[in-house]
Amino acid sequence: MTSAIDITQSVKPPRAVFVNFPLGHQTGPPDQPDLQRRIVSDAMRAFDAITAPGTIVELPYVWDANDRSWEDVDYTKGWMPARPSRDVADRLEAERQAKFRRR
Amino acid sequence: MPVAYIPRTRDLYSDFIPYRWVENDFAPFTPLTKPVAECRIAMLSSGGIMYRDQPRFHHEDASYRRIPIDAMPDELSVWHFGYPTRDAERDVNCVFPLARMRELAAAGVIGALVDPAFSFMGGIYSARKVRDELAPQIVDELKRAHADAFFLVPA
Numbered sequence: 001m002t003s004a005i006d007i008t009q010s011v012k013p014p015r016a017v018f019v020n021f022p023l024g025h026q027t028g029p030p031d032q033p034d035l036q037r038r039i040v041s042d043a044m045r046a047f048d049a050i051t052a053p054g055t056i057v058e059l060p061y062v063w064d065a066n067d068r069s070w071e072d073v074d075y076t077k078g079w080m081p082a083r084p085s086r087d088v089a090d091r092l093e094a095e096r097q098a099k100f101r102r103r
Numbered sequence: 104m105p106v107a108y109i110p111r112t113r114d115l116y117s118d119f120i121p122y123r124w125v126e127n128d129f130a131p132f133t134p135l136t137k138p139v140a141e142c143r144i145a146m147l148s149s150g151g152i153m154y155r156d157q158p159r160f161h162h163e164d165a166s167y168r169r170i171p172i173d174a175m176p177d178e179l180s181v182w183h184f185g186y187p188t189r190d191a192e193r194d195v196n197c198v199f200p201l202a203r204m205r206e207l208a209a210a211g212v213i214g215a216l217v218d219p220a221f222s223f224m225g226g227i228y229s230a231r232k233v234r235d236e237l238a239p240q241i242v243d244e245l246k247r248a249h250a251d252a253f254f255l256v257p258a
Contacts, residue, residue, distance in 0.1 A: 024186040
């Protein structure tokens with residue numbers, strides 16, 4: 001799959017399905033299983049439908065019909081939220097390890 | 104209008120020498136020999152997914168993780184520096200649609216979902232490293248699992 005059609009056109013995978021969503025949401029928004037299922041189902045159908053090498057099928061899903069401003073912001077300076085500090089990240093990682101070692 | 108990510112990457116990393124994107128001359132292609140409803144499909148995500156206490160990824164990391172396909176959402180974690188992971192941390196199916204693929208396998212849309220699924224952390228600067236180190240290992244896994252095709256979800 002892809003949300004970055006220019007990169008995919010350059011790389012030329014055998015087959016691709018393009019969804020115009022912000023990065024980090026390739027197969028749908030969070031907590032919307034019906035839309036996610038439609039997207040993934042369409043991708044599976046593309047295995048049967050695509051016969052020409054390098055075909056990129058564009059799916060019709062729109063992220064937000066009322067607000068396309070994400071397209072101006074995605075992958076630009078300041079777009080990534082601040083990352084947790086090293087200390088916080090290491091603490092969270094230690095908690096994750098401990099949680100699963102207990103189980 | 105789809106976003107043009109190649110110029111955006113150049114601007115975002117304008118302090119560095121311009122990234123040399125892979126430019127291939129043609130798309131390799133092996134036709135499927137049977138309908139997808141009869142195929143064993145493997146899922147692969149570059150979104151940096153880990154299962155239970157599998158180690159976190161790090162920068163320039165060409166390792167991958169095997170994710171059992173019966174993993175529950177609270178057994179999956181996300182680590183990636185290249186995309187906002189908040190929504191994936193809330194619902195991993197945004198970038199690793201494991202629950203959706205299980206449903207489609209149960210419904211017969213695909214023949215079977217290969218176990219395990221795979222994930223790596225796609226923020227790898229060196230395309231050579233991906234091509235020569237990561238990809239061959241994934242190919243070996245897919246052959247061992249008798250996958251007919253794989254479904255790669257980028258993040």
